[in-house]
Amino acid sequence: MKRYQNLLMLIAVVVLVALPLWMVKKPAPGADGKEIPVFAGADDKAKELVGVISPDYKPWFKPLMEPPSGEIGSLLFALQAALGAGFIGYWYGCSTTRAKQKQALQKEARC
Amino acid sequence: MHIMEGFLPVTHAIGWSAASAPFVAYGLYTINKRIREKPEQRMLLGVAAAFTFVLSALKLPSVTGSCSHPTGTGLGAILFGPAAMAPIGLVVLLFQAILLAHGGLTTLGANIFSMAVVGPFAAAAIYRLAKAAKLPFGPSIFLAASLADLLTYITTSAQLAFAFPDPAGGFAASFAKFATVFAITQIPLAISEGLLTVVVMNALARFNAPELQDMNVTTVLEVKI
Numbered sequence: 001m002k003r004y005q006n007l008l009m010l011i012a013v014v015v016l017v018a019l020p021l022w023m024v025k026k027p028a029p030g031a032d033g034k035e036i037p038v039f040a041g042a043d044d045k046a047k048e049l050v051g052v053i054s055p056d057y058k059p060w061f062k063p064l065m066e067p068p069s070g071e072i073g074s075l076l077f078a079l080q081a082a083l084g085a086g087f088i089g090y091w092y093g094c095s096t097t098r099a100k101q102k103q104a105l106q107k108e109a110r111c
Numbered sequence: 112m113h114i115m116e117g118f119l120p121v122t123h124a125i126g127w128s129a130a131s132a133p134f135v136a137y138g139l140y141t142i143n144k145r146i147r148e149k150p151e152q153r154m155l156l157g158v159a160a161a162f163t164f165v166l167s168a169l170k171l172p173s174v175t176g177s178c179s180h181p182t183g184t185g186l187g188a189i190l191f192g193p194a195a196m197a198p199i200g201l202v203v204l205l206f207q208a209i210l211l212a213h214g215g216l217t218t219l220g221a222n223i224f225s226m227a228v229v230g231p232f233a234a235a236a237i238y239r240l241a242k243a244a245k246l247p248f249g250p251s252i253f254l255a256a257s258l259a260d261l262l263t264y265i266t267t268s269a270q271l272a273f274a275f276p277d278p279a280g281g282f283a284a285s286f287a288k289f290a291t292v293f294a295i296t297q298i299p300l301a302i303s304e305g306l307l308t309v310v311v312m313n314a315l316a317r318f319n320a321p322e323l324q325d326m327n328v329t330t331v332l333e334v335k336i
Contacts, residue, residue: 005249006313009306016303020172027176039172042179043113043213045292046271050118053275053285059117063212076211077168080203084164088311091158095318 112182112225112267112293113207116215123274128220131197134228138197145191152191152322155315159187160199162311166304167203167226173296181304182263185256186311188231189238190326200227225266234259248329252312257305264293 020039027036050057067073119127146153166183173179184196204222207213214222234255241251272286280287315322316329323329 006310009310013303013306016299017171020174020176020299023174024172024176038176039178041170042173042177042292042296043115045177046267046289047115047118049288049292050271050275053277053288057118057120057275059115060121061117061215061217063116063208063215065209066212067210073211073213077170080206081165081168084161084166084168087157087161088165091154091161092314092318094154095314099318 112179112222112264113204113214114218114221114267114271116208116212117217118215119218119221119270119274123270124217124220126220127218127224127270131220131223131228134194134197135201135223138194138199141192141194142198145195149322149325152326155190155319155322156187156195158311158315159190159196160202162186162308163196163199163203166307167207171300171303173299175296177292177296179264179293179296179300181300181307182226182230182260183304183308184227184230184263185234185252185259185304186308188234188259189252189255189312189328190315190323193228193231193235196231197223197227200231221270222267225263225270229266230259230263233262248316249309249313252309253305256308257301260301260304261294261297264297265290268293 024038026038029035067076142156146156163183163186166181168180170178170180184200187196187199200223201219204214204219204226208215208219208222237258238251238255241254246254268286268289271289272282275285276282277284277288320329
């Protein structure tokens, strides 16, 4: 039952992620003919909102280093996720093996 | 929830850094103490940190037509106590601020405060409340992790509204605007984070039952089921 439950939860996560892709339509280009980006980062939207609320505000510090392109940015994000996922996979592998060996030992002890 | 580099006035940047620093320091102290006393929990600390690494790297689409990311801090907060997540959050945010120009050094304090202080403390408190209310294990974890995620983004909205009050409506009007950008987008992501946290917690309960009991996360009874 537990395993079934986990599978259902993982499916729910996939649906939650995929649903917006299908639901949200790409907005029509604005009056000036510029394309309005869809699925932009919320952080960038907040940045724009700061410009709307206080048009006089000037950011007083620039990032020391910016990824030279969107691809390099994706590379670094993928690296971050891979590090995390790699460790979780390692822990999961260790744990299942340990559980199996324990079971085998108990079986042997019973014989 | 990343406030971009330079997008907080100097006084706010300093103020939030000063507010976050003690949590990071105390968090380091609790982590050190815990690992010295119980070295067998080192692996679980790694899992908690890794979970935050993965989840905060995933920018997911939301129904509002923008993208945002979960935080993954609820799991570690429930396992190791909320303070332990502050240094872990610092590492993640520093990585993104320096290499990715995502977030920033001047806004690091404010971002630590929302993601690695408010979120984890909310998660730990909600988990305790849910346990006191005798909710089952899964739903308790789900509520703690997803509400912590949401509260992180509400904190960011409040931080920005505090720094940039609306000329007409003041803090409240500005907060409403930032919250529509952050909090509404975050609702489906918070649900995803809650579900993923339950999946990992189920695995932990299966493989690391003794440690979890030791950490007071589960009782013997729950694990046997």
